[in-house]
Amino acid sequence: MIINSYHHGYRFSDDIVRVFREDLKARLPDADIRLEYMDTKRYDGRAHFELFYSYLSRKYAGERFDLIMVSDDPAFLFIREFQTRLWSDTPVVFSGLNHFEPEMLQEYPHHTGIIEKSDIEDNVRLIESLHPDARTLYLIIDNTITGEALRKSESETIRQITRFEVRFLDGGEMNLDELLFALERLPRDAVVVYQLWQRDRSMRRYEHEEVLPLICRHASVPVYGFSDIYLGLGIVGGKLISGREQGEVAADMTLRILSGTDPGEIPVQLDSCCKYRFDDRALRRFHIPARALPSGSEILYRSLSFYSRHKKVIWFFIGIVGIQFILIFYLLISRRKLAATERA
Incomplete structure (x- = not known):
């Protein structure tokens, strides 16, 4: 059973699920893999969790699964609360968690997985090196479950390690029009990091593909991000995390468990494989030379010569x-x- 926190079309979790299923099917062609979407980008909160539990308990009454794979924070929180009422003691492999503490697994010895951990320090050092005259770092973030998890993990880490003054452009306090208005008026010595904006204070929902091009177009300063799903939508780039790698690791853990390994013997993978990747169009827009980028950087969307x-x-x-x-x-x-x- 796969429980996806979001909806079909959300690229990062789609990448996790697609690679996970492909890797499992390659090794276990006859595997019966079920997939359920929680759709928490549109509906969240306690009431939604209860409704989702009722739906699963009716649909899968009497069915047992060899393993449950959950993608991202909402599905992880859901299975921690409701697993004993659904599929008690079934091994769980989680992926894409933005906020994790080892204490979370004290009562769940049959849980293991991989953390979605961006290389915050390397990204901050990258921004500092490419923009030595910048003084303020603006973080764009919302107040969804994932946004709050990012605020606790990434945002606080950035505050602790950077020379920049850190300010928030908060989806809990402004709507999209107000955000775009603020971006147009940022000082020249500012840099922006897009963390998440999928719900604003008016409770309107957004997809990255909808909102990020607007953000980058209205911002007169460079915008960076930490996930490869943002590349091509206007950000300069960065050391980017990949959903595909999350799916590969989750599939490998699943195969080990299905082969007889106790989940408690598989340590949680706390590091993610991140790669330096950049958009040539944004590099040229902000006059960032390729020679200033880290060695081995991949530059995409290059303009073709005549x-x-x-x-x-x-x-x-x-x-x-x-x-x-x-x-x-x-x-x-x-x-x-x-x-x-x-x-x-």
């Missing part, structure tokens, strides 16, 4: 000219031979 855009046409004409040159050369040789024959 040759790259028209390579086939160029080589077609080169071929035509080459053939014409060969024909002319052949004709010249033939004429010389003919002239020599006539003189003889």
Whole structure:
């Protein structure tokens, strides 16, 4: 059983689930994998958890599962509270958790998984090195369950390690129009980090693909992010975490448990594999040279040169000219031979 905190179309958790299922099916082709969405980006709170429990208890009455995989914080919180009433003692593998403390597993020895931990320190050091004159770091964050988890983990860590003055652009205090208005008026010595904006104070819901391009377009200063699902939507880039890697690790843990390993013997993976990736369009917009980026950085969305855009046409004409040159050369040789024959 897979319990996805969100909805189909939310790219990060979709990446986790897709890779998890692919890896399991590759090793266990006959596996019966069920998938349920909690849809907590649209509906959350205690009442929603109770309704979701009622739905599962009716739909799967009498069914047992070999393992439960939960994706992200809401599903993890749900299974901790309701598992004993649904599938007591069934092993649980979690993924994509933004807030984790070891004490959370004291009463759950059959739980293990991987944390969604961005490399905050390296990202902050990156921003400081690329923008030495910047003084203020603005964090865009909302008050959803995931947003609050990020506030406790990432935001507080940033405060502790950076030389920047840290300020919040808080979805619990402003709506989208107010956010965009504020972004247009940021000082030149500011930098923005997009953490999450999927609900504002008017309780309107947003997708990253909808709101992030607006944020980056209205911001006159660079916007960074910590997840690869934000790349291509306007952010400069950063050391980015990947949902695909989360799915791979969760699948590996699942296969070990299904092969007989006790979940308590599999340590929680506290580090995530993050890679430096950047959007060339944003780099050029803010005059950030590629040589200033960390070694091994991947730059995407590069503008194609004239040759790259028209390579086939160029080589077609080169071929035509080459053939014409060969024909002319052949004709010249033939004429010389003919002239020599006539003189003889």
